[in-house]
Amino acid sequence: MPVWSEPHDLKTWMLHGVSMRGAALLLAVLAILISEVRFSWVEGMLGRYLAVSNPHRPESGNVWEQGRLKQVATQTLEQMINRQLSAQREAREATSLTQLVEGLSASQGTMISAAHFKTLYSQVPETVARSLFSPIFMLRISAEKSWERVYMERENGQVGIYLLDRGNNVLGYTTLSDHQLSSTGAEAPVLAGSLDQQPEFAGRIYAAERFFMALDTLTPEIQRGVLAHPGALLAAEGIPVRVGFSDEVSADMIRIGIEMETPQGSQILLAVGQEWAVWQVRMLLEPRLSNPQPSRQRWPAGGGDR
Numbered sequence: 001m002p003v004w005s006e007p008h009d010l011k012t013w014m015l016h017g018v019s020m021r022g023a024a025l026l027l028a029v030l031a032i033l034i035s036e037v038r039f040s041w042v043e044g045m046l047g048r049y050l051a052v053s054n055p056h057r058p059e060s061g062n063v064w065e066q067g068r069l070k071q072v073a074t075q076t077l078e079q080m081i082n083r084q085l086s087a088q089r090e091a092r093e094a095t096s097l098t099q100l101v102e103g104l105s106a107s108q109g110t111m112i113s114a115a116h117f118k119t120l121y122s123q124v125p126e127t128v129a130r131s132l133f134s135p136i137f138m139l140r141i142s143a144e145k146s147w148e149r150v151y152m153e154r155e156n157g158q159v160g161i162y163l164l165d166r167g168n169n170v171l172g173y174t175t176l177s178d179h180q181l182s183s184t185g186a187e188a189p190v191l192a193g194s195l196d197q198q199p200e201f202a203g204r205i206y207a208a209e210r211f212f213m214a215l216d217t218l219t220p221e222i223q224r225g226v227l228a229h230p231g232a233l234l235a236a237e238g239i240p241v242r243v244g245f246s247d248e249v250s251a252d253m254i255r256i257g258i259e260m261e262t263p264q265g266s267q268i269l270l271a272v273g274q275e276w277a278v279w280q281v282r283m284l285l286e287p288r289l290s291n292p293q294p295s296r297q298r299w300p301a302g303g304g305d306r
Contacts, residue, residue: 094112094116094120095120096120096123097120097121097123097124100112100120100152101152101159101176104152104153104154104159105154106154108153109151109152109153109154110151110152110153111149111150111151111152112149112150112152113148113149113150114142114147114148114149114150114163115237116150117150118138118142118234118235119234119235121133121138121231121234121235122231122232122233122234122235123231123235124231129231130220131176132161132174132176133161133163133172133174134216134220134223135223135227135230135231135233135234136212136215136216136223136227136230137172137216138163138172138230138234139208139212139230139233139234139240140209140212140213140215140216141163141171141172142212142234142239142240143207143208143209143211143212143239143240143241144209145239146165146166146171147163147164147165147171148164148165148166149164150162150163150164151164155175158175158176159175159176160173160174160175161173161174161175161176190236190267190268190269190270191257191267191268191270192265192266192267192268193266193267193268194242194259194266194268195242195244195257195259195268198244198257198268200246200247200248200255201244201245201246201247201257202247203247204244204245204246204247204282205242205243205244206242206243206244206285207241207242207243208240208241208242208243208258208259210285211243211281211285212240212243214281214284214285215227215281217284218280218281218284221277222277222280222281223277224277225273225274225276225277225278226256226273226274226277226278226280226281227256227271227273228271228272228273229271232269232271233258233269233271236260236267236269237260237262237263238260238261238262238263238267239260239261240258240259240260240261241259241260241261241266242258242259243256243257243258243259244256244257244259245257245278245282249275252274252275252276253272253273253274253275254272254273254274254275254278255270255271255272256270256271256272256273256278257269257270257271258270258271
């Protein structure tokens with residue numbers, strides 16, 4: 001029978017302490033301590049338990065409140081970024097000015113490239129288009145290579161349109177209402193190459209910047225007589241660099257060639273203008289023609305800008 005009493009001397013106590021059962025218990029405790037120091041499994045188990053039980057514990061205190069506010073702020077910021085990205089994507093994919101305007105929110109504007117806006121503008125009926133911006137003015141700032149982008153936003157029940165340069169300086173501004181817009185358009189005939197390769201324009205070629213600047217100073221009636229459908233030019237890819245006039249008059253109409261600088265190379269957009277209106281522009285470009293001789297079939301070759 002084992003003795004269930006406290007040892008009365010040191011020898012008996014030591015004999016009990018170094019028994020196999022005590023040694024095994026000591027080794028087990030040492031193994032647990034060493035594994036905890038080495039692998040920190042106790043902290044890991046405690047952390048996993050706290051993570052699993054976290055939703056069921058009451059949230060209180062500054063730490064909990066700061067965490068909650070950070071989570072709310074992160075979610076709000078993500079929503080704002082997603083809305084902005086979605087709005088920009090819809091603006092880039094818009095195929096008409098009406099679609100672009102309908103996609104504008106009351107609290108956030110949108111930015112598109114000048115090239116994209118010219119394409120959308122060219123589809124608007126001419127009477128509405130001219131009430132927004134003068135097509136000649138838009139062609140002029142395109143030729144000057146100063147027009148970079150367009151910003152649009154809703155303001156006081158209307159839509160504000162800002163034509164901006166690279167430094168976001170405003171080149172032009174107008175407003176329009178939603179019901180003013182509809183989709184239409186036309187394409188201008190195109191020739192490959194430059195004006196120098198077309199003999200009919202020889203001696204009557206001018207820098208596009210000078211041409212549109214001169215045209216912009218004339219009355220709307222003369223502007224329409226020179227370019228009846230400027231929207232087709234705005235819709236074309238590229239930037240106008242030179243303008244040439246034909247030396248032939250047919251039914252009081254003169255052919256006009258607008259040389260465009262495109263990624264694919266030089267292209268010529270062809271248009272026709274009324275002789276009397278075209279002559280008004282040429283007199284500004286070449287003052288020596290201010291006293292033209294009556295009724296001529298061919299124009300004299302002038303010192304055009306190359």
